[in-house]
Amino acid sequence: MKLTPLAIKFLASALLGSALFNAMPVAASTTSSPYFEAEDIFALEYASDVQISPDGSKIVYVRASNDIMTDSTRTSLWLLDVKTGQQLPLFADNFNYSQPRWSPDGKKLAFISNVSGSRQIHLHYLAGNKTAQLSRLAQSPANLSWSPDGTQLALTMNVAASEADVKQRVKKVKKPEGAKWSESAVVLDRARYQADGQGFLKPQFRQIFVLPVTGGSARQLTSGDFHYGSDLSFTPDSKALVFSANLDAEWEFQPRDSNLYRLDLASNELTALTTIAGDESAPVFSPDGKQLAFLWQSNALVPYSNSKLKILNLSNNSISDVAADFDRSIAAADWQSNSSFVVQYDDHGQRKLATLTTKDKLTELTGSLGGVSQPQPYLSGSFSLSDNGVIAYTHGTSQRPSDVAVLQKGKSTVLTALNEDLLGHKKLAQVHEINYKSSFDGEDIQGWYMTPPDFDPAKKYPLLLEIHGGPHLAYGAQWSAEMQRYAKEGYVVLYDNHRGSSSYGERFALLLQNKYSSPEDYADHDSGVNAMLALGFIDENNLFIGGGSAGGIAAAYAIGLTNRYKAAAVIKPVINWLSKVLTGDSYLYQTFYQFPGVPWEHVDHYWQRSPLSLVGNVQTPTILITGEQDRRTPISESEQFYQALQIRRVDTALVRIPGSPHGISNTPSRMIEKVEYMLAWFEKYRTPSK
Numbered sequence: 001m002k003l004t005p006l007a008i009k010f011l012a013s014a015l016l017g018s019a020l021f022n023a024m025p026v027a028a029s030t031t032s033s034p035y036f037e038a039e040d041i042f043a044l045e046y047a048s049d050v051q052i053s054p055d056g057s058k059i060v061y062v063r064a065s066n067d068i069m070t071d072s073t074r075t076s077l078w079l080l081d082v083k084t085g086q087q088l089p090l091f092a093d094n095f096n097y098s099q100p101r102w103s104p105d106g107k108k109l110a111f112i113s114n115v116s117g118s119r120q121i122h123l124h125y126l127a128g129n130k131t132a133q134l135s136r137l138a139q140s141p142a143n144l145s146w147s148p149d150g151t152q153l154a155l156t157m158n159v160a161a162s163e164a165d166v167k168q169r170v171k172k173v174k175k176p177e178g179a180k181w182s183e184s185a186v187v188l189d190r191a192r193y194q195a196d197g198q199g200f201l202k203p204q205f206r207q208i209f210v211l212p213v214t215g216g217s218a219r220q221l222t223s224g225d226f227h228y229g230s231d232l233s234f235t236p237d238s239k240a241l242v243f244s245a246n247l248d249a250e251w252e253f254q255p256r257d258s259n260l261y262r263l264d265l266a267s268n269e270l271t272a273l274t275t276i277a278g279d280e281s282a283p284v285f286s287p288d289g290k291q292l293a294f295l296w297q298s299n300a301l302v303p304y305s306n307s308k309l310k311i312l313n314l315s316n317n318s319i320s321d322v323a324a325d326f327d328r329s330i331a332a333a334d335w336q337s338n339s340s341f342v343v344q345y346d347d348h349g350q351r352k353l354a355t356l357t358t359k360d361k362l363t364e365l366t367g368s369l370g371g372v373s374q375p376q377p378y379l380s381g382s383f384s385l386s387d388n389g390v391i392a393y394t395h396g397t398s399q400r401p402s403d404v405a406v407l408q409k410g411k412s413t414v415l416t417a418l419n420e421d422l423l424g425h426k427k428l429a430q431v432h433e434i435n436y437k438s439s440f441d442g443e444d445i446q447g448w449y450m451t452p453p454d455f456d457p458a459k460k461y462p463l464l465l466e467i468h469g470g471p472h473l474a475y476g477a478q479w480s481a482e483m484q485r486y487a488k489e490g491y492v493v494l495y496d497n498h499r500g501s502s503s504y505g506e507r508f509a510l511l512l513q514n515k516y517s518s519p520e521d522y523a524d525h526d527s528g529v530n531a532m533l534a535l536g537f538i539d540e541n542n543l544f545i546g547g548g549s550a551g552g553i554a555a556a557y558a559i560g561l562t563n564r565y566k567a568a569a570v571i572k573p574v575i576n577w578l579s580k581v582l583t584g585d586s587y588l589y590q591t592f593y594q595f596p597g598v599p600w601e602h603v604d605h606y607w608q609r610s611p612l613s614l615v616g617n618v619q620t621p622t623i624l625i626t627g628e629q630d631r632r633t634p635i636s637e638s639e640q641f642y643q644a645l646q647i648r649r650v651d652t653a654l655v656r657i658p659g660s661p662h663g664i665s666n667t668p669s670r671m672i673e674k675v676e677y678m679l680a681w682f683e684k685y686r687t688p689s690k
Contacts, residue, residue: 030381033425038532038672042068044481045418046401047394048372049099050382053106056390057082060090060100062108063402063418066668073668077111082390082406083357085415090124091115099142104150108213110134112141121153123213135211135218139204142229147238149225153211154232154241158204161225164189191252194585196631197661208232208241210265221263226251226638229258231282237288240264242273244281244294255589258300258561260292260312273312287336290314293322293333293341303516303594304502304509309333309343311358323360327505332363334385342385344369346503349446349476351379353407358635366412370478371396371403375665376468376548377448377478377495379503398431398477399423429454429487431477437532438499440499442525443511446504447496447528448477450487460539460689463532464491464682465565467523467547467554471500471516472509482665485675491682494532498524499556516550516594516609517557525558539689541566544682545620548572549633553611556641559622560614567685568622569678572633572662576643577606585631615644621651623681625674627660653681 017309033040049062059080069550076092077100091097094117101110111123120134121144135141137157145154162168176182186200194200195297206227208219221241222228229243246258260273260280279297286293292312298305306329309322322341323330332344333356340357342365351369356362369381372394381402383393395414396407400423403416417424429450438445453460464486468475475495483493497503498521500512512521525545532538545565547555552573559568574580578599581587591598599606607613622645626638640656645652655677657664665671 031382032425033634034425035488036423036426036428036481037488038676040426041420041485041672042066042668043422044374044401046371046374047381047404047416047418048402050384050392050394050404051100052082052384052386052390052392052406054104054387055103055106056386056388056408059392059404059406059415060102061392062098062100063092068668071667071669075296077109080404080415082392084406085413087272087416098351099144101144101146101148101153103213105150107148107201110144110146110153110213119210121155132215134213134215137218143232145232145234147210147234148236150213151238152213154234155209155211156206156228156230156232157209158202158475159207159220159223161205162443163203164273165186170593177346187494194631196585197663199629199631200514206230206265206600208243210241215353218669221265221268229261229281233283233285233359234600235687236261236285239266241285242285242292244279244283252326253588254299255593256297260294273317276319276360282332284334286338288338291338293335295330295333301592302510303513304500304506306506307331309341309356322358323356323362326360326362327507329502332382336385336389342383342391344383346379346474348503349379349448349474350503351381351476351496352390353383365391365407365410366393368395368397368405368412369393370476371401373478373480374401375480375482375671376466376481377480378468378477379474379476379478386650396478398479401479429453429484429493433477434494434528434531434638436527438520438524439527439530440520443508443524444498445496445498445524445528447531448475449495449532450483450493452487452490452492457537459537460542461490461492461537461688462527462542462544462682463538464493464544464546465529466493466495467525467545467551468495468497468501469547469549470502471498471521471554472502473550473552474501474503475505477575481671482675486513486679489679492532492538493526494528496524496528514594514596514605517554517611518609519561522558522561523556525554529564542689544568544686546678548664552633556611556622557614559620560611560617565620566687567682569622569681570622570624570638570641571674572612572626572630572664574633575610575637576612577610578603579640580637581606583634583636612640612644615641615648618645618648618650621681621685623653623677625655625657625664625677627657627662627664629659630662630664632662 038489045065047061052059063076063078075096077090077097079090080087088500095598097113099112121142124131126603139157141155143155143156157535167187208222211218216601228245231243244258256279258279262271282295295307296310297307309330328345330345333341341355350367353365372380381394390409394402396402405414414422434447474497486493504689543565545555548571552571555568556573596602626635642654
């Protein structure tokens with residue numbers, strides 16, 4: 001098997017005993033390889049946030065592309081003509097553009113850009129091709145929403161709150177002019193004090209503002225130590241805003257509770273529209289303004305529940321369910337008429353669009369949403385609906401990242417080919433579906449495997465089992481830059497939607513309740529490996545395992561149960577649940593929804609779920625990769641496993657990603673680096689196939 005130059009360098013470094021830490025990132029290549037190479041990751045593009053104009057004639061979308069010189073992803077705005085498919089750049093330069101939103105008359109476009117040096121709201125007039133900066137805000141705006149009369153924009157922005165009580169009480173000592181003192185202490189006094197990617201949270205809260213589109217100052221509508229909703233919706237008369245919020249004094253301890261509120265813009269009167277136990281969000285008015293649809297999720301102490309569609313009748317405040325027995329989670333809904341919706345949901349490893357009537361009739365439109373998730377093949381994608389029923393959406397396949405597609409009169413048309421210049425001439429790994437039963441209880445498991453370019457079924461190939469995160473997420477037959485790289489280097493890649501995965505209904509998702517991780521979900525993976533061996537082209541002496549986040553937990557747990565894998569890649573894992581839930585940023589949720597209760601009252605249960613409890617069995621050579629600023633699965637978790645394996649004399653390496661949060665593939669070079677470290681580690685233990 002031919003190694004990449006970078007893998008050779010890493011492997012040589014490992015064999016010389018240097019623990020793999022001195023390798024340099026791969027450089028961009030000007031050669032045109034017929035295969036998907038590491039440097040090709042820099043050339044990938046994808047579409048997101050597709051927004052169709054009210055009359056259905058045009059689409060504006062965010063086009064993301066990677067910059068090899070700055071190791072970042074740039075976002076630009078492009079305009080598409082639905083009828084001709086012709087597109088042109090609206091804003092494509094060295095700045096970033098996001099959240100394009102059409103005015104109700106379709107003549108203007110609001111968006112956010114950092115062209116002025118900070119993220120501000122801008123307004124583009126299409127007919128005159130003129131652009132104005134509307135805001136000069138102290139913080140970054142978000143969640144733009146037009147008023148129906150087209151006169152103002154609603155937005156959210158973080159606003160500083162009062163400092164911690166103890167800090168206000170501390171005696172202040174005046175610093176002499178010119179003195180250089182140590183940096184002041186940081187004081188934390190809230191239950192939610194940290195977040196991955198943000199670090200320790202500043203004392204600030206998300207507030208709602210309105211901004212005139214003719215220019216002027218943004219007016220703050222809300223205040224207090226609460227986060228007001230990110231899902232803003234104007235009333236049809238433009239006189240009030242409806243949004244989701246949890247305004248209870250104990251809101252920090254209620255991660256699945258919020259109500260819908262109506263805020264009158266003239267009087268600032270706040271009225272609760274719903275008081276249901278659970279989480280109400282995403283309000284949207286019917287075309288006639290008489291009904292308010294919204295999504296609802298139960299606050300039951302379980303790790304997964306479907307998101308349901310409900311309707312508030314504004315004439316009598318009664319609430320009714322739509323498709324109450326539909327055993328899938330509705331992620332988004334928009335009115336198609338006063339009695340029907342277009343809804344988005346995940347089903348059996350596909351992200352789908354369908355029409356859904358208030359009489360519960362569901363009609364599938366397409367199952368091809370996707371392509372926005374770049375590193376792994378997670379289900380992804382979104383849509384928007386015009387006033388006359390034309391739908392724009394992100395279209396993804398296993399062979400391409402997301403393009404822009406349109407659905408009208410029952411027919412889908414893909415309007416862009418953003419990666420044809422890069423991928424059109426390359427031999428890519430092919431994705432095949434595989435279905436099998438779990439050895440644990442006969443549960444049906446859906447999976448996929450990727451065969452390398454130039455695949456020959458008469459030959460034997462090493463197998464990489466790659467386990468998804470979540471655990472209540474799902475993979476599908478979607479584009480994955482990382483898995484394409486593994487396959488290009490000669491691995492057949494297996495990934496499955498094991499018990500606990502979403503898109504199969506609540507029963508299947510809850511099979512993992514209080515069993516995260518366990519021999520049960522490992523049986524699902526192990527049965528998949530056996531099903532692959534039965535196909536005849538897998539080398540049983542070259543089996544490898546890897547996964548990130550929940551997949552990292554599962555991989556670490558697996559090698560405590562079996563020695564069948566030649567090597568393992570455990571990426572940003574939880575190793576010790578007793579320590580994780582009191583150091584990570586999600587403990588307020590996990591201790592009550594994914595576990596029976598607090599760890600000091602359930603020590604045995606937490607320990608049983610922890611891969612560290614099985615470390616005495618581990619013989620599999622293991623590489624760990626985690627971001628140093630990860631607050632979801634803190635790097636202290638990886639360090640515990642690393643030290644334990646070192647004590648046991650199991651070959652191991654710990655790769656620390658400087659400055660990185662949980663998303664260690666958040667820049668192109670880091671995605672490349674993660675893949676190449678894994679490949680180098682596997683190649684160290686891979687033996688020639690017979």
